[in-house]
Amino acid sequence: MKIVFHERYYNSNYAMDPAAAPGRLEGIVDILSKNEDYEFIEPNPAKKEDILRAHTERHFSYVKRDPLLLELASLAAGGAILAAEEAYIGNPTFAVIRPPGHHASADSCWGFCYFNNISISLLKLYSEDKIKSAFVLDFDLHTGDGNINILTFRDDGFLVKILNPDSSVRTGYIKEVQKYLEELENIDIFVASAGFDQGIEDWGHLLYPEDYDELGKLMKVYSEKLCEGRRYALLEGGYNHEVLPKNVNSFCQGFK
Secondary structure: OOOOOOHHHHOOOOOOOOOOOOOOOOOHHHHHHOOOOOOEEOOOOOOHHHOOOOOOOHHHHHHHHHHHHHHHHHHHHHHHHHHHHHHHHHEEEEEEOOOOOOEOOOOOOOOOOOOOHHHHHHHHHHOOOOEEEEEEEEEEOOHHHHHHHHHHHOOOOEEEEEEEOOOOHHHHHHHHHHHHHHOOOOOOOOEEEEEOEOOOOOOOEOHHHHHHHHHHHHHHHHHHHHHHOEEEEEOOOOOOOOOOOHHHHHHHHOOO
């Protein structure tokens, strides 16, 4: 499996918020780098034309007012693109990127997000006629309204199905995901908005490490069934730095 990462993601000076807090990524990189099955790869920033497939010129200009924010948000979007490209050629990929993106809509953003990494990466593949449809599993505690706003009800023919599980019981949560996947068809690629703040020791107080492993396995099994295993995941939320690496690693173990 490929792991997308860039040293610049360690820079937390782009914002003063929990999602940018120092120390978030070090534990994740440390635990994943010890696995010989994983290959770390480094992305380039997304080009403006890539970003503008998902966002308005006005929103781009808003982010551009802060040079550091533009640099890191563009690099995060570039990491998402690299993950999507790797997934498309058959390499399961997890992107350890910052800042996150699933609350960024075409012309606005909130929730510590600036550019919508999922949308930018999927729309690049679509613009190149590589995919015509996609499935997004957003298991972050907070529904990715930006994903929904940009990727659903489109008029260009790109079909995207998004699941934000809402079960309040851990067994029901996994069953909800599995039931949805069982009914999917005609999907060209899978992607996860991988937020880990539903963790039992995080804000959501719901999912255990073994549940994240199961979510990864479900993504693997059904992507192999529907789209030759094309799958990738992008880091979103998760705020307890002590348990975040364990939960990410559990997901990756099932996902790889």
